[in-house]
Amino acid sequence: MTEQFELFxxxxxxxxSPAAPTLVPSPVPALAPPPPIAARFEPAASLNQPxxxxxxxxxxxxxxxxxxxxGKTRVIxxxxxxxVMSEGVRPWTILAVTFTNKAAGEMRARLESLLxxxxxxxxxxxxxxxxxxxxxxxxxxxxxxGKSFVIYDDADQKAVMKRVLxxxxxxxxxxxxxxxxxxxxxxxxxxxxxxxFSVDGPLxxxxxxxxxxxxxxxRAANAVxxxxxxxxxxxxxEDEQSAEGRELCARFEHVLVDEFQxxxxxxxxxxxALSRARRNLCVVGDDDQSIYRWRGADIRNxxxxxxxxxxxxxxxxxxxxxxxxxxxxAALGVIRPSRERQPKELFTLxxxxxxxxxVHTATERDEAATVVDGLRRKLDEGASPRELAVFYRVHxxxxxxxxxxxxxxxxxxxxxGLRFFxxxxxxxxxxxxxxxxxxxxxxxxxxxxxxxPRKIGDVTIERLIDVAGHxxxxxxxxxxxLCESGTVNAGARRALTAFAELFASLTxxxxxAGPRELAERILDDSxxxxxxxxxxxxxxxxxxxxxxxxxxxxxxxxxxxxxxxxTPTLTDYxxxxxxxxxxxxxxxxxxxxxxxxxxxxxxxFEAVWMTGLEEGLFPLMREDQSEDDxxxxxxxxxxxxxxxxxxxxxxxxxxxRTIYGRMRYNAPSRFLFDLPTDTQRRTATEACxxxxxxxxxxxxxxxxxxxTFGERAPSRSAFGNGxxxxxxxxxxxxxxxxxxxxxxxxxxxxAPRAVGERFVERDLDGVHDSDAGVVLGSRVRHKKFGPxxxxxxxxxxxxxxxxxxxxxxxxxxxxxxxTPG
DNA sequence: TTGCCACAAATTTTT
DNA sequence: TTTGTGGCAA
Numbered sequence: 075m076t077e078q079f080e081l082f083x084x085x086x087x088x089x090x091s092p093a094a095p096t097l098v099p100s101p102v103p104a105l106a107p108p109p110p111i112a113a114r115f116e117p118a119a120s121l122n123q124p125x126x127x128x129x130x131x132x133x134x135x136x137x138x139x140x141x142x143x144x145g146k147t148r149v150i151x152x153x154x155x156x157x158v159m160s161e162g163v164r165p166w167t168i169l170a171v172t173f174t175n176k177a178a179g180e181m182r183a184r185l186e187s188l189l190x191x192x193x194x195x196x197x198x199x200x201x202x203x204x205x206x207x208x209x210x211x212x213x214x215x216x217x218x219x220g221k222s223f224v225i226y227d228d229a230d231q232k233a234v235m236k237r238v239l240x241x242x243x244x245x246x247x248x249x250x251x252x253x254x255x256x257x258x259x260x261x262x263x264x265x266x267x268x269x270x271f272s273v274d275g276p277l278x279x280x281x282x283x284x285x286x287x288x289x290x291x292x293r294a295a296n297a298v299x300x301x302x303x304x305x306x307x308x309x310x311x312e313d314e315q316s317a318e319g320r321e322l323c324a325r326f327e328h329v330l331v332d333e334f335q336x337x338x339x340x341x342x343x344x345x346x347a348l349s350r351a352r353r354n355l356c357v358v359g360d361d362d363q364s365i366y367r368w369r370g371a372d373i374r375n376x377x378x379x380x381x382x383x384x385x386x387x388x389x390x391x392x393x394x395x396x397x398x399x400x401x402x403x404a405a406l407g408v409i410r411p412s413r414e415r416q417p418k419e420l421f422t423l424x425x426x427x428x429x430x431x432x433v434h435t436a437t438e439r440d441e442a443a444t445v446v447d448g449l450r451r452k453l454d455e456g457a458s459p460r461e462l463a464v465f466y467r468v469h470x471x472x473x474x475x476x477x478x479x480x481x482x483x484x485x486x487x488x489x490x491g492l493r494f495f496x497x498x499x500x501x502x503x504x505x506x507x508x509x510x511x512x513x514x515x516x517x518x519x520x521x522x523x524x525x526x527p528r529k530i531g532d533v534t535i536e537r538l539i540d541v542a543g544h545x546x547x548x549x550x551x552x553x554x555x556l557c558e559s560g561t562v563n564a565g566a567r568r569a570l571t572a573f574a575e576l577f578a579s580l581t582x583x584x585x586x587a588g589p590r591e592l593a594e595r596i597l598d599d600s601x602x603x604x605x606x607x608x609x610x611x612x613x614x615x616x617x618x619x620x621x622x623x624x625x626x627x628x629x630x631x632x633x634x635x636x637x638x639x640x641t642p643t644l645t646d647y648x649x650x651x652x653x654x655x656x657x658x659x660x661x662x663x664x665x666x667x668x669x670x671x672x673x674x675x676x677x678x679f680e681a682v683w684m685t686g687l688e689e690g691l692f693p694l695m696r697e698d699q700s701e702d703d704x705x706x707x708x709x710x711x712x713x714x715x716x717x718x719x720x721x722x723x724x725x726x727x728x729x730x731r732t733i734y735g736r737m738r739y740n741a742p743s744r745f746l747f748d749l750p751t752d753t754q755r756r757t758a759t760e761a762c763x764x765x766x767x768x769x770x771x772x773x774x775x776x777x778x779x780x781x782t783f784g785e786r787a788p789s790r791s792a793f794g795n796g797x798x799x800x801x802x803x804x805x806x807x808x809x810x811x812x813x814x815x816x817x818x819x820x821x822x823x824x825a826p827r828a829v830g831e832r833f834v835e836r837d838l839d840g841v842h843d844s845d846a847g848v849v850l851g852s853r854v855r856h857k858k859f860g861p862x863x864x865x866x867x868x869x870x871x872x873x874x875x876x877x878x879x880x881x882x883x884x885x886x887x888x889x890x891x892x893t894p895g
Numbered sequence: 896t897t898g899c900c901a902c903a904a905a906t907t908t909t910t
Numbered sequence: 911t912t913t914g915t916g917g918c919a920a
Contacts, residue, residue, distance in 0.1 A: 174910080203910050228909085300910055368908065468907050470911085490909085524896095531896045565896090653910065672908045694907060711908085734906060735911040 115159035117152050117188075121145075128358075128389045129153045132161055135386035136356040137334075137379050141420040142405065142717035143396025143678070146358055150332060151181055153356065154197065155188040157328055165189070165196035169326045169348060172201055173333035175654060177676055181332075198326070202341050203300060203653050206307040210298075213318050217306035220296045222645045224512050225652040229501065231255055231299050233517045238287045241543075244280060258285050262301035263338045263370030265308060294548075295515045304340045311347040324351045333676075334359030334379075338370035346382075355383070361416050362409050365672060365711050367703075377416060390418050394717075396678055398427025400753040401723050405716040407748045412709050413702075429755040431724040432687075432746060436761040438471070441728045442478035444759055445683045448724055449484055449666060452681050459485060461680035464668040465715050467692040470733060471685060472668060479666070489669035495651050499606070499617040500624050504648070506596045507589070510580050511644045514548040526605035529569045534562055538570075550577065576600060589644045590628040597621065627651075671715045681722035684715050688727045688740035705744075712745045729765060856892055 121129060125145055128138045129152045140146035154170060157163040172178040178200050185194045198205060207225075214221055226234065235251040258281070261271060268286045273279050292298060298306065313319040329349035331337065334357035337345075349355035357379060364373045380386050394402050402422045409415070435441040445464055452462055464486075466472060472488055479486045494500065502525055505518040512518075516539075523538075524530045534556075541559065542552035553574045557567050576599060583595050597603040603621070606614045628647065635642035671684075671692075686692050693708030695701070716723060727742050758766075 201910065303910090366908075366910095369910085470906070473911090493909095527897070529896065533896090670908065707908095733911080 115152075115156045117155070119148070121149075121152070122393060124389050124391050125149050125152075128391070129156050131387050131389070132157065132328075132354070134353055135383040136389070137376075137383075137386050138356070138358040138389045138391060139416060139418055140358050140360055140391040141394060141418065142360065142363065142714070143394040143422075144391035144420075145395055146332075146360075146391065147177075147181065147184070149391065150330060150358060151184045151188060154185060154330070158189055158193060163327055165193045166198065167325065167327040168330070169198040169205070169328070170330040171205060171332065171345065172199070173336055174676065175201055175204065177332060178204070201653070202337075202344065203303050206303045206344075207649055207653070209307045209310070209322060210303060213307075213310055213322075216310050216313075216316060216318055218293065219298065219306070220512075220514075222511055223296045223298055224508050224515055224518075224645075225303065225649055226292065226295075226297045226299050226517070227496075227652050229496070230297070230517050233520070234291050234295075235284065235288060237517075237520075237539075238284050238291065242280075242283060242287060244284075249277070249280065249284075254281055254284050255288075257281055258288060259299075259301055260370065261285070262299075262305060263340055265305065265340050265343065267305075291516075295517065296512055297515060297517075301340070304344060308340055308344050308347070311344065323347055327352050328354045328356070331355075331357045332359070333363075335361050335364035335373055335376045336366045336371040337375050338372055339375075342372070342375045353383075362412070362710055363675070363714050365675065365707060365714055367707050377414070392418055392420055394420050394422040395424070396720050397422065397717060398424050398721055400426050400429055401716060401719050401721075403753045404430045404723065404749045405713050407750045407753075408709060408716060408745050409713040411748060412706060414706075426753075428722055430749060430753055431722075432749075432754055432756045433724060433726045434742070434756070434758040434762050435726055435728045436730065436759060436765040438474045438686075438728050438731045438733075439478070440759050440761045441685055441726045442475045444726055445475060445685060445724075446478045446482050446484065448681075448683060449479070450482065452722075453484075457680060459664045459666045462666050462683075463674065463677070463679040463681075463718065464666065464683045464685065465671050465674055465718075466668070466685045467671060467694055467711075468686075469670060471691075475668060475685065479668075485665040486668050487665040489667050490673040493654075494620070494623070495654070497617075497620055499620055502602065503593060503596060503621060503624060504651075506580070506600065506602075507593060507644060508648060509550070509577070510584050510592065510596075511648065513550045513577075513581075516542070516549045519549045522600075523573060526601050528573060528601075529565060530573065531566070534566045534570070537561060550574075584644070588632055588642055589647050590625060590632055592644070593625060593628055671711050674718050675714055678718055678720055680720050682715070682719035682724070684712075684723070684725045686727065686731070687725045687743040687746055688731065689743055690738070690740055691731070691733075692743055692745070709745070712743075729762060 117129075122145075125148070128136070128149045138146075138149065140149065150170065154168060157168060158165055170178075170181065172181060182194060182197075182199050185197065185199075200208075210217060210219070210223075211221070214223060232251050232255065235255050239249055239251060239254070261267075268282060268289060271278070271282045271285060273282060292302065310316060310319045311322050326348055329345055331345050336359070345355060345357075357376065359376050361373055361376050364371060364376070367373065380388065397405070399422050402420055402424075406420060433441075433444050435444050449462055449464070453459065464475060466475065469490070476486065476488065495504065502522055505521040508515055509518040509522065520535065520539075523535065538549055538552055538556050541556045542549045545552060545555065547555075553570050556562060557570055557574075562570070579599065580592070580596060584592055587595065603618070606618050606621075608614075631647050631650070632642040635646070640646075667679075684692075689695075692712065693705050695704060725746065727740070727746070729739065731738050731740055
């Protein structure tokens with residue numbers, strides 16, 4: 075089963091260390107001799123025609139539309155190998171930018187086997203952020219930054235913004251820090267500083283003030299946020315006056331950008347500038363897989379590339395080697411309704427393979443049990459856990475799935491979610507470390523000045539900030555001043571002095587101790603470890619464990635740095651982990667990966683379970699944006715998810731889903747209707763059938779049942795062939811895919827049953843809409859309020875829905891008071 | 896100043 | 911549902 079779709083022998087498994095993902099190589103030795111020009115580079119595996127062209131086109135701009143599973147990574151790595159081996163391009167003049175650290179690590183691993191470790195080390199490979207950090211460390215002065223500037227992550231940024239709002243006397247209720255930040259980030263992603271901020275909306279004036287203040291505070295703290303990392307470098311390379319900037323732009327003979335559809339304006343301008351000397355810019359991407367618009371990615375970069383580079387060579391990779399024909403067809407069915415696409419058509423020569431399985435389930439628990447059954451079946455067939463994957467749209471869905479897997483004793487790993495480095499105790503320790511490294515960082519001081527509790531209260535802290543603000547000094551240096559000023563009482567003064575002494579001793583220790591030793595001293599001397607131990611609780615112990623793990627990651631980092639011939643420094647380590655994500659650290663351990671669809675980008679699995687295929691959840695809907703734009707991106711997201719699967723794909727949805735304590739009735743996702751009928755097989759679980767029976771037959775006179783789907787779903791309804799549902803007797807009609815085999819019991823299930831019984835092959839007509847004919851967006855009518863639109867679906871025996879009535883506002887109404895409108 | 900309690904809110908995706 | 915926040919008493 076596996077070989078059929080195997081592209082090429084698996085790349086040697088290079089385990090990136092969990093804490094410190096591989097970044098870009100060590101600085102290039104200026105005197106490195108040019109590599110010997112080897113015999114013309116011939117890739118071991120054969121390339122198809124377009125792939126080969128993309129590898130060998132070496133002069134001038136190039137854009138490659140690489141469909142899902144079309145061998146994109148192979149093209150990029152071979153292209154680089156070809157440049158170095160056949161064209162004699164010096165490795166350190168090649169810059170390859172990827173989207174994730176993981177992708178960079180994989181590319182590096184593959185190149186090592188093609189080029190050898192030495193030459194690979196000299197290449198510039200990394201994410202935009204990783205690469206720009208390196209530039210920025212070199213040219214920090216141009217950006218007005220100190221040498222050991224720190225990177226503020228989301229939480230830090232939020233803390234800064236909270237203070238800004240407070241100090242500007244703004245009401246936190248009216249102006250949410252996160253929203254102000256979101257707006258500012260949008261500005262920054264489009265390379266607009268406060269001076270270019272256009273004041274249009276009513277709140278814009280205030281936001282501009284916040285923006286200015288925020289920027290100023292970051293600068294004062296010698297800190298940058300994620301956008302700054304790129305912006306500072308952009309300013310440098312676009313500065314014609316700067317010799318450093320000109321040098322940077324002249325330095326690269328070839329620039330390659332992977333996942334180009336997900337670049338934002340700043341990133342695009344960056345690569346334009348960095349490649350302007352030779353114009354050897356190669357961008358690779360797929361507009362159908364653009365899923366990061368919400369964080370500034372501009373799909374026009376890829377769609378409009380040729381208007382900026384009219385002479386660019388355009389190559390399309392349209393043959394999919396990864397997935398079965400049925401899966402490719404399903405993916406095409408989902409993406410085809412998309413409005414604006416670059417013309418291209420994915421195809422495959424692979425066998426049809428199994429049909430895409432669609433399972434209708436009763437509840438999210440039932441759904442989870444279904445997934446568990448499927449997973450177990452694959453494992454019994456001999457699949458390795460790492461070849462399987464469970465996807466969901468939002469993290470909130472993961473808990474129920476986790477419980478189900480744990481209940482059945484299946485090993486799993488959540489990818490993404492709460493990052494290890496986001497845990498409170500780890501962040502505390504990090505704050506100490508960063509403060510020692512960079513005493514100007516006030517957010518870090520405020521985070522830990524009273525952690526563990528050392529009797530420095532809010533009042534004292536406020537005074538401290540006042541003093542710091544007045545004197546225009548950092549909060550740390552303000553501590554002695556505050557003590558001298560006599561405005562605080564003796565107790566507070568003692569506490570402050572003790573803290574200042576602690577800080578001084580740690581600063582002194584930094585001179586001699588490495589990062590690891592320093593971290594340990596912090597835990598001991600600050601009383602943090604003692605404090606946790608004294609709590610004597612499960613949580614406290616878990617936190618101690620996490621901190622131990624953190625120390626372990628420091629060990630690993632030090633080891634790695636030393637073996638690479640570099641001195642481990644705190645600055646370097648801190649930058650690494652701020653830019654690391656858990657997706658980078660998908661471990662080699664045999665566990666079933668579970669992740670959001672976003673986290674799945676760029677990965678592939680033998681068998682995939684997509685869950686929560688329901689209107690409102692996938693596609694996920696927010697009210698504040700136009701629906702069309704949202705659905706377009708959700709559609710691409712579904713396309714990405716489907717194309718991750720090589721051999722088997724299962725999609726599930728639940729008739730009722732309890733999320734955030736509220737039960738909701740969801741209609742099946744519109745994407746299910748877009749799947750070609752001849753590539754799919756539909757089933758429902760026993761529980762689901764019970765549910766539909768208890769709600770009466772599909773022909774009951776509940777309002778809306780017939781009309782609603784007609785409204786939303788395409789006329790080519792995949793479900794509506796008019797056949798009445800017929801449940802087969804348990805045990806008899808088990809679909810061929812489910813092996814008749816006893817499954818262990820979860821607590822929720824009453825009695826042992828054969829796995830096959832869960833699935834009853836049948837047509838779903840009527841099941842999905844018999845209970846809640848209303849879908850999100852359904853038009854309804856109320857006697858008093860007139861016509862309205864359903865914005866939320868409620869549950870219960872007498873279902874209640876939330877309806878927006880023009881002129882009346884949003885009301886919660888029992889379904890029985892509404893008629894179709 | 897701390898720690899507890901009650902209440903409210905907010906729930907996407909991440910370098 | 912969980913998580914965070916604010917007020918209050920000790």
